Amino acid sequence: MPTLSDVAQRAGVTTATVSNVIRGKGSVGPATAERVRAIIADIGYRPNLTARALAEGRAPTLALLVSSIANPFYPEFARAAEQAARREGHFLLVCHTETDADIGLAYLDRVSSGLSEGVLAMAGNLRPQDLVAVADRGVPVVLVMWEQTREALPMHSLTVDFHTAGRLAAEHLLALGHRSIGLVSAKTAEGCLVHVQRHCGFLATLAEAGVSLPDTSIEYDRDTIGGGFRAALDLLSRANGLTAVFATNDLLAIGAMQAAAALGRRVPQDLSVMGVTDIELAAQMRPALTTVAIGTVAVAESSIRLLLDKIRLGSVHNEQYSTPPPVLIRRGSTAPPPR
Amino acid sequence: MPTLSDVAQRAGVTTATVSNVIRGKGSVGPATAERVRAIIADIGYRPNLTARALAEGRAPTLALLVSSIANPFYPEFARAAEQAARREGHFLLVCHTETDADIGLAYLDRVSSGLSEGVLAMAGNLRPQDLVAVADRGVPVVLVMWEQTREALPMHSLTVDFHTAGRLAAEHLLALGHRSIGLVSAKTAEGCLVHVQRHCGFLATLAEAGVSLPDTSIEYDRDTIGGGFRAALDLLSRANGLTAVFATNDLLAIGAMQAAAALGRRVPQDLSVMGVTDIELAAQMRPALTTVAIGTVAVAESSIRLLLDKIRLGSVHNEQYSTPPPVLIRRGSTAPPPR
């Protein structure tokens, strides 16, 4: 592969000049610039990005740490994040930490040793102290939807107002006339605040409306349809007269729809079902799933922008950003309760 | 951030010795090694991977070019590929080329300028000449499931036997007793050989069994459930007496199941439905989707291994590998035809 000095040699100038031509900096005569450009095109020279990264002290790469892709939300997020990064001239290194905090640590470690300029951390299984260690080494880190832990970590973070998401869901079901509503949520003991918040927003709204606390089914397996199926089956067979089910994410909601079908209850005529997130699958269901959209693409774009801001401005104070509020997406899986 | 020479200085040795300690090469006395290691741990030194990549002339990174993630198969593949790459000490740069060949070109270009050691190309929208140009520059490229084009590109490739996949599907339905079978496939004019092959294997097997060619519905939108829904609706309303539908991928098949439900036909009692690929969603449907698994994880692992072999052995001949044959996964969406 040709290098800068190959080009320089052929053009009869120094590498500095060629570099200046490429970067459009410094002052180079038009004739020289043209000659250099012609040679670059001729021999097919491409700058070595690794060398450039070393010389500039920064890599055109951002890392995204996600725990798993069991939930299609993550690929959707990753894709949007990658597009946003690309628009800013950056690559995205996607790292699946799976369920193993040590894999996360290994990634954090390697990624923060020069390969990437910053880290977007979404993986709930990362240990807070590992993140802090990396941040302390001067690597820009942005926490995305990191409501896993209550203690505020000393770094930038981007949060989504999941409380409002729960509230919107409750308001929608109440407005339709439902008064006997079941809740399918994730096990709170795992400290998964993203579910707890939705859960609480939902309950608070019902309480304000004077509706008694709903029957609840908790599922450990919060990122599978099967989990929602089992939870809803349990819920529907235990509690009579439920006319609606709210699940704290779309996957659980889809499982709930399946449970309704298995029990011979039609959605939405006999039972309304709704979720949170608005994954692409939600719109593809029959009936299409009513849900509260959190704006996946917007969240991804904000995350990238926040990280890039932190990198470029080097802001020290660790700000906390929120994305625009969630939005109710009315589809076919909810309707007024049967009389 | 501390550098090699910081460590060397504190340890009273040269950077070469520290480097040797880290890499376990050369010969270093046990006492010195221990001292160096202690200092590394003490000051929290991490090798700069960019500098290492430059010095070694290779980056610990592989690039994966996918076109989109509309079909959940791609994230599943990407995840498996990333895990395989990690086990080999590599990172995975995921690049979504979307529908734009120029984005693909830009990625190919940048990724092949030192940032990654090799490229896994799955994106059907990449232009063959762009791939050839990159390969000619000496960048190892492996084509994965690149049956988009008939002309053999001069590079390594990994293919899946989709013809057998179609055959297995036909054999399964025939064995169950179906004689009137519908086919939902992707538009062949787009040159999407991965669908055409499944399609042909299926038809050939039916023909061998003396079963007349089935009714067929072609869908442009091959990577959405909605596409399968529309196609199957068309098919089922046009052709009377169909007892089974074979769709050339799982998404189309899931759409077909929805269409059956919309028409009041129970799956599998009234209509059997099956697909190809075995995406995770297939197992989560109710009834669970019978399908022909192509071994996504195995394909991903083979891709990575093939690419790494090409990189390490620098093999010049452009071999073509095949993954293990597809396997029928019998689930609840197929049954003998109604009498």
Added chain:
DNA sequence: AGTTGGCAGTTAAGCGCTTAACCTCAACAA
């Protein structure tokens, strides 16, 4: 005693690029 060989380390030359600092010369104003 003289050689050999291996261990423990050092030296120094890169890898391909960026960039601050410097040089030269023509044009121009004072």
Added chain:
DNA sequence: TTGTTGAGGTTAAGCGCTTAACTGCCAACT
């Protein structure tokens, strides 16, 4: 005439790491 200025370069010092080649030194052979 002298000084200033700016355009159009050049020089050279890195960025942080790897590695081939080399240097001492000491124990072990013959």
